[in-house]
Amino acid sequence: MADCQDAMLSSLYDAMRDGNLDETIIRIIESLDPEALKLKISDKGKTALHTAVTYGHERIVEELVNRMSNDHESLAMYDSDGYTALNLAAVLGKWRMVKCMLRIDFDLISIRHSREKDLPVVMAIDFGQIEMARNLYYLAANKGLISQNDNQEIQDCATLFTRAIYTGTLGMRIPPVPPTSSETRLNILNEGQCQRNQKDQNIISVLSRSCAVGVLNFFGIMQLYEMKKIHDQYNELLSLMCKVISKSTTQQLLDGLVYSAICRATENGIFEFVSKMLEVDQQFIWARDGYERNIFMLAVLHRHEKIFSILYSRDMMMKYNSLTCLLDVNKNNILHMAGMMEHSTRVNQIPGAALQMQRELQWFKEVERLVHHKQKESTNENGFTPRQLFTKNHENMMKEGEKWMKDTATSCMVVGILIVTIMFQVAFTLPGDNNRDSGLFRVFMIFDALSFFLSSTSVLIFLGILTSRYTEDDFLKNLPRQMIIGLFTLFCSIATMMITFASALLIILNEQLRISIPLICLGGVPIFFFLWIQFPILKDMIISTYGPSIFDRKMKPKL
Numbered sequence: 001m002a003d004c005q006d007a008m009l010s011s012l013y014d015a016m017r018d019g020n021l022d023e024t025i026i027r028i029i030e031s032l033d034p035e036a037l038k039l040k041i042s043d044k045g046k047t048a049l050h051t052a053v054t055y056g057h058e059r060i061v062e063e064l065v066n067r068m069s070n071d072h073e074s075l076a077m078y079d080s081d082g083y084t085a086l087n088l089a090a091v092l093g094k095w096r097m098v099k100c101m102l103r104i105d106f107d108l109i110s111i112r113h114s115r116e117k118d119l120p121v122v123m124a125i126d127f128g129q130i131e132m133a134r135n136l137y138y139l140a141a142n143k144g145l146i147s148q149n150d151n152q153e154i155q156d157c158a159t160l161f162t163r164a165i166y167t168g169t170l171g172m173r174i175p176p177v178p179p180t181s182s183e184t185r186l187n188i189l190n191e192g193q194c195q196r197n198q199k200d201q202n203i204i205s206v207l208s209r210s211c212a213v214g215v216l217n218f219f220g221i222m223q224l225y226e227m228k229k230i231h232d233q234y235n236e237l238l239s240l241m242c243k244v245i246s247k248s249t250t251q252q253l254l255d256g257l258v259y260s261a262i263c264r265a266t267e268n269g270i271f272e273f274v275s276k277m278l279e280v281d282q283q284f285i286w287a288r289d290g291y292e293r294n295i296f297m298l299a300v301l302h303r304h305e306k307i308f309s310i311l312y313s314r315d316m317m318m319k320y321n322s323l324t325c326l327l328d329v330n331k332n333n334i335l336h337m338a339g340m341m342e343h344s345t346r347v348n349q350i351p352g353a354a355l356q357m358q359r360e361l362q363w364f365k366e367v368e369r370l371v372h373h374k375q376k377e378s379t380n381e382n383g384f385t386p387r388q389l390f391t392k393n394h395e396n397m398m399k400e401g402e403k404w405m406k407d408t409a410t411s412c413m414v415v416g417i418l419i420v421t422i423m424f425q426v427a428f429t430l431p432g433d434n435n436r437d438s439g440l441f442r443v444f445m446i447f448d449a450l451s452f453f454l455s456s457t458s459v460l461i462f463l464g465i466l467t468s469r470y471t472e473d474d475f476l477k478n479l480p481r482q483m484i485i486g487l488f489t490l491f492c493s494i495a496t497m498m499i500t501f502a503s504a505l506l507i508i509l510n511e512q513l514r515i516s517i518p519l520i521c522l523g524g525v526p527i528f529f530f531l532w533i534q535f536p537i538l539k540d541m542i543i544s545t546y547g548p549s550i551f552d553r554k555m556k557p558k559l
Helices: 002-017 022-031 034-038 048-054 058-067 085-092 095-104 106-110 120-126 130-143 151-166 180-190 196-218 221-246 250-255 258-267 271-280 282-286 295-301 305-312 314-325 334-339 353-370 373-377 386-393 395-427 438-466 478-508 513-546
Strands: none
Touching: 002 022, 002 048, 022 058, 034 048, 034 058, 048 058, 048 085, 058 095, 085 095, 085 120, 095 106, 095 130, 106 130, 120 130, 120 151, 221 271, 250 258, 258 271, 258 282, 258 295, 271 282, 271 305, 282 295, 295 305, 295 334, 334 353, 334 373, 334 386, 353 386, 353 395, 353 478, 353 513, 373 386, 386 395, 395 438, 395 478, 395 513, 438 478, 478 513
16 A cells, blocks of 8 residues: 555656646545655655645645645655755745645744754745745744744844845845735735725725836836835844944854954945944954954955055054054965955956056055055065065956057057148148138137147157056056046047137138038037047046045044
């Protein structure tokens, strides 16, 4: 008999795996003994309910759940991987299956993974099922699972928030609009108790809210609303965390991975979190990661200027100057960090390899100002000084920066040479006849000469860029300054060329504005596109070279 049941379970598994018709599968289920539904299919480690969830058979799940409605033990069984059927449906994002199971046995929402000991809502977050996590969160909160009444519930709450922060899904705490999860919870807990007219009113209400939400989404208002709610919740959560941390012992901080959280926040540039932690206890400034790197070494390594500016402030330098002397496990000091390149560094977000190289040099020079001369010449376990490490790690970036500079200079020089040629010829090809307007003619000659001299200057500047030595320090000031001057003079030469063209056209057409103005506008279209493409380069160069320092010396936490 047992062998027969085992064979039937195996055929049931095959039928669900192969996607057979639900009617076929139901016939197999009806032929099984009710007790067989508690058994795991041989060599699969799953019950029939687990299998139906895995292969997405919603109707079969409903049929099995109804047959097991009076058997909590069967519904709560684990498979070989430690999942209950509801856990499995949660991580797969099968909300209708979850709703079906909770309608029969709501206690399933509190059953944890057998090994990880995580609630279904936490597991849904881990597997990226955000809408599932949102719905389960409100159901769990309604049942009192996500509260702070005892140590276990506090731990669950902390785990949920931590996973939400790490996965960037803190917004799951915001009630959906229209509030589908609330209505779903109401349906699960009170299904069959509403009158028809009440249902009609609910439908009309949901439809009206859906239309309103659609309009708000069109204008981007809902996105702003959610962003603000997430920010408010983040600040509220951070304040609560600070209160708990301020009363915790050192061992509790270690057990709670607070120091690790501070280091991780530093790596990701979460300035508000780091600043708040330092406000709670200034001793967190000594927090280190697994490589013995303190938060300021990490801030330099990952190029987070706001966090590093805390140390850069005068008050902090007077108190914690010794932080610049600390070494990591590989004997790298804080200046070595400025010479390294991490894949996660924010410098990669800067457009253009030349500007990236310039920003890297700015970081190195600023950090170099903070450290003692001894740290500048100290070597790590591989025998590299900070400057040698910088040169080694930035060799490819320097080559790419040189190529970017030369390519940009070459393309701009071609335009400059073209303008020089045109303006030189135009100077000896006077427009109009002897009756031309003397005022317009003076404008024509003056701006023709200006365009010629400006374009000649830009060509010479770009030629200087092409013949530069391209040393590391050239990328800090010299090369960007030359590129700024070259681009600026080129843009001015284009502007004066347009004025020359406009004045010549007015002279030839005897100031017939109806004809000349459209022609002037059409002639300016290609020039406009050139300026539109190249002007961002000039703007970025000016800001990066002559803008405010990347470090705010006045920044400090409220210690």
